[in-house]
Structures are given as C-alpha cells and as structure tokens.
Amino acid sequence: MTPRATLITGIGELVTNDPAVGDGSALGVLSGAAIVAAEGRIAWLGAAADAPAADERTDLAGRAVIPGFVDSHAHLVFAGDRAAEFAARMSGTPYDGGGIATTVAATRAASDGELRTLLTARVAELRAQGTTTVEIKSGYGLSVQDEVRALRLAGEVTAETTFLGAHVVPAGVDRDAYLHLVTGEMLTACAPLARWIDVFCEPASPHAFDGDEARAVLTAGAAAGLGLRVHGNQLSAGPGVRLAVELGAGSVDHCTYLTGSDVDALAAGDTVATLLPGVEFSTRSPYPDARRLLDAGVTVALATDCNPGTCYSSSMPFVIALGVRELRMTPAEALWAATAGGAAALRRADVGVLRVGARADLAVLDAPSYLHLAYRPGVPIARALTV
Numbered sequence: 001m002t003p004r005a006t007l008i009t010g011i012g013e014l015v016t017n018d019p020a021v022g023d024g025s026a027l028g029v030l031s032g033a034a035i036v037a038a039e040g041r042i043a044w045l046g047a048a049a050d051a052p053a054a055d056e057r058t059d060l061a062g063r064a065v066i067p068g069f070v071d072s073h074a075h076l077v078f079a080g081d082r083a084a085e086f087a088a089r090m091s092g093t094p095y096d097g098g099g100i101a102t103t104v105a106a107t108r109a110a111s112d113g114e115l116r117t118l119l120t121a122r123v124a125e126l127r128a129q130g131t132t133t134v135e136i137k138s139g140y141g142l143s144v145q146d147e148v149r150a151l152r153l154a155g156e157v158t159a160e161t162t163f164l165g166a167h168v169v170p171a172g173v174d175r176d177a178y179l180h181l182v183t184g185e186m187l188t189a190c191a192p193l194a195r196w197i198d199v200f201c202e203p204a205s206p207h208a209f210d211g212d213e214a215r216a217v218l219t220a221g222a223a224a225g226l227g228l229r230v231h232g233n234q235l236s237a238g239p240g241v242r243l244a245v246e247l248g249a250g251s252v253d254h255c256t257y258l259t260g261s262d263v264d265a266l267a268a269g270d271t272v273a274t275l276l277p278g279v280e281f282s283t284r285s286p287y288p289d290a291r292r293l294l295d296a297g298v299t300v301a302l303a304t305d306c307n308p309g310t311c312y313s314s315s316m317p318f319v320i321a322l323g324v325r326e327l328r329m330t331p332a333e334a335l336w337a338a339t340a341g342g343a344a345a346l347r348r349a350d351v352g353v354l355r356v357g358a359r360a361d362l363a364v365l366d367a368p369s370y371l372h373l374a375y376r377p378g379v380p381i382a383r384a385l386t387v
C-alpha cells in the first residue's frame, strides 16, 4: 500500500537549516515553498508551483515554518515544587545544587502514575511551544530503582534518554560509596534504558562531582556503551568543559564560566557548547558569553534545561528571546542553535533540518517570519506540527 502523503502549502517563509537551498545562509530560507510529508518523513520540498499531488492538503495561510525545536537538555521526570527556593534566589540566595534533595524526596514519594501524568503534561507543554525532539534526564531518583523508573518513564516519550545518577550525592550517603554505585550496579541497571550518561561536574558545589569523579562516571558510561554529556562550568570555571571535549562528549551544557583554554578546546573539538540562558534568568546569575564562543567557531546549541530548581520553563521561544536579547546572538544564530544546534548536541542528522528524508517535524509560527520568535517575547506564536 502506498503511504498517505500530505501536501503543506501556504508557507509564508520556510526555514530549512539546509544551506544548499534558499538564500545561501545557514538557515536556508525559502519563500513560496511547499512540503510533502509521508510516514513522518519529508518526501518532497520545493517551489509550491512544482508541488506533486498528495492525498491530503494543509494550507498554512502565510505562516512561517521552521524545523521543530530540538530541546537537547531537560529534566522532566520529577514531582514536588520549589517555588519558595526561586523566591529566595530572587532575594539574593545563591544556587549551589542543594535544593535537588527536595525534588529527590518528592519524586521518590510519587507513584508511577503521578510521575507519568506530570511528565506527559510537561511534554505536551513543550510541543505546544514548537518542540518536536526533547532529551530527558533521570537524576531525581538517585537510587537504583528510582533511576530505573525515571528512565523507563522518559523512554515512553522520547528516544533521547539520559542517565544522570551522578546529579548529586544523595543526602546521608557516603561519597565514595555513591560513586561506586553510580559507576557499578546503578549503571548496569540503567544503561539499557538510556542513550546517554551525564554528570554534574562542579567543584564549586559541595553536592556535585569534581573532575576526577566526573571522569570516573563518564569513563564507566562509555564502557557501558552510552554517549557522553556533561553539566559543566555552571557555577565556576571548573574542569567540566575540558573533560567533555577530551572524552568526546556530544555536548557540555551551561558553559557559563569559561577560561580561554576552555574556549580553545571547544573550538578544536567536536563537542557542542549548549547554553541554557533560562537558568541564568531564573537564578539571577551572569549570562554565558555566546559571542565569544560563536566568534571562536564553536558549535553552540540553546536548550531550556527545564527543571524545578534552576529554570522551570519549557519554552524554546523564551530561550531564543534570551539568546538574542541577553546573549547578543543574532535572531538567525539563536534559531539555528535551538534547532540544528540541538540536533548536533544529540548527534542527530534527521531532526533540526528540513530536507528530503529528514523527519517531518515542523514548528508553525503564527507570524510571517522567524524573526518574530525574539521580536514577540512571551507571545505563544509557535506550535509543533508533526505530519
């Protein structure tokens, strides 16, 4: 049986992220274009006048279309509320990772059904704002059974699952014993449910892991067949970035405090620098220096880091607005980072780009141009369209 095909017309502006088409820019912007999608993939893309016949037709009445956002960093499996901690930070209390224990307690106490309900609502919230691919970390279980449960639930909604047993050392647990567990029994139980392993490498936090500990976690994860990701350089210019690059991680995330050698290492390696400006917004902290990274030729991604402690926002358009307004990225750089950049951070070639064979994961904007993502901050103009 031939697959049913859908023709999408009336596209005001089409951002493909394919530099081989359109205006010659990295965004590969086309006007007067149409798309045919079949079985979740792009079957045809070109001038609307040349579009082939299809079984169904969707007319977007002049709206802009972009690749669906690729949110390459999110912590969505959790219960509980830390609004009071947010309020304290707005009055000057600094963030040090200590509040993670509050979420761990609430998450362990929640039933599978409660966690699933919270998770699916958060995924729906992301999609309603244009995100079509999301990476989801464990890290609020911190016991073998609770980390396994978090990854099992995450795997119900995404293929991009990340084992973050090394988020913090749980309260009352010996550091060395916990490291032994995370790199041993917990890793063995979690690896079959995860694509990635991550570690919160932050010597400035008494709860997180130093460079040697992070290296042990990542090396064990790689030996178990997992790809590597690192929470690095969030609170200080620690060893996270250099470790991530040395070990060939897909991405090092936060990158708020960088030395010159960190930037040089990122520019020479193939690890993506993922910036999470919603965190600096929500913790009233200095923003990372995106221009320094971009000007050095580093591949930069933007993601939400949606989590209950440092940024309880699932909105990629909000992150793009921060990228433009606060990180001084151009609107084009910010959109690329939130789509193709996220795909690079997840080592995916089938998302974050619209070309024949790629996933037909689109975001439709109630606007004539992608510029409106930063031009109209806080206005819900983006939504996911998977055909």
Ligand SMILES: N=CN[C@@H](CCC(=O)O)C(=O)O
Pocket: 097, 099, 100, 103, 200, 231, 234, 279, 305, 307, 308, 309, 310
């Ligand atoms: N920094 C470590 N992990 C999260 C925050 C987790 C929390 O505070 O609950 C982050 O990416 O910012």
Ligand SMILES: [Zn+2]
Pocket: 073, 075, 231, 305, 307
């Ligand atoms: Zn995070």
